[in-house]
Amino acid sequence: MKARFALVLPLLLTMISAQIAHWGGCPDPPVQPKFNLQKYLGKWYEIAKLPAQFEKGQCIEANYSIRDDGSIKVFNSEILKGEFRTIEGTAVVQDLKEPAKMGITFSYLIPYTPYWVLSTDYEQSAVVYSCTDIVSLFHVDFAWILGRTRSLPADTVLRAKDLFTNNNIDVSKMILTHQQGCDVDSRL
Numbered sequence: 001m002k003a004r005f006a007l008v009l010p011l012l013l014t015m016i017s018a019q020i021a022h023w024g025g026c027p028d029p030p031v032q033p034k035f036n037l038q039k040y041l042g043k044w045y046e047i048a049k050l051p052a053q054f055e056k057g058q059c060i061e062a063n064y065s066i067r068d069d070g071s072i073k074v075f076n077s078e079i080l081k082g083e084f085r086t087i088e089g090t091a092v093v094q095d096l097k098e099p100a101k102m103g104i105t106f107s108y109l110i111p112y113t114p115y116w117v118l119s120t121d122y123e124q125s126a127v128v129y130s131c132t133d134i135v136s137l138f139h140v141d142f143a144w145i146l147g148r149t150r151s152l153p154a155d156t157v158l159r160a161k162d163l164f165t166n167n168n169i170d171v172s173k174m175i176l177t178h179q180q181g182c183d184v185d186s187r188l
């Protein structure tokens with residue numbers, strides 16, 4: 001048992017070292033009460049995030065909509081090295097009693113990862129968190145501040161960061177997403 005664990009551990013460490021890893025299990029922050037998916041749909045701009053390896057682009061946006069079959073379509077776009085790139089995924093509400101806790105995936109090969117809306121006013125900003133336990137020893141997490149516009153007032157960003165921090169989520173490494181010059185260059 002011990003030997004196998006010793007083999008697995010370095011592999012896990014390599015896998016997650018690129019991301020933000022913390023000791024212990026995931027925090028369990030409260031989410032948006034009475035979450036209204038209909039009001040949440042539409043376009044959101046990424047204002048800030050905890051750095052994620054797979055998100056290096058600029059002008060990052062997401063558009064959530066309902067498909068004809070009732071599933072939630074996630075359409076993300078970004079400009080990476082001057083190239084406009086898009087990816088389509090699917091989100092689900094896993095427990096109707098807690099609709100703010102969604103799962104999201106960008107490939108049927110990959111299991112749903114959490115997408116929790118901690119707070120949103122639907123019209124200006126949203127605070128989103130995703131955390132996954134790794135063999136209950138660590139967790140890796142992602143955090144986003146989203147806006148209905150490409151920039152948000154500084155105090156809104158500050159309040160969003162406080163919300164994370166007050167729930168034991170370390171956002172000291174959070175970075176602002178480049179959202180300058182996007183519309184001039186927009187291919188949408």
Ligand SMILES: *[C@@H]1O[C@H](CO)[C@@H](O)[C@H](O)[C@H]1NC(C)=O
Nearest residue numbers: 042043063064065066073075
């Ligand atoms: C979002 O996606 C829906 C469905 O594909 C589309 O009808 C809508 O125009 C998009 N909204 C924006 C703002 O791009």
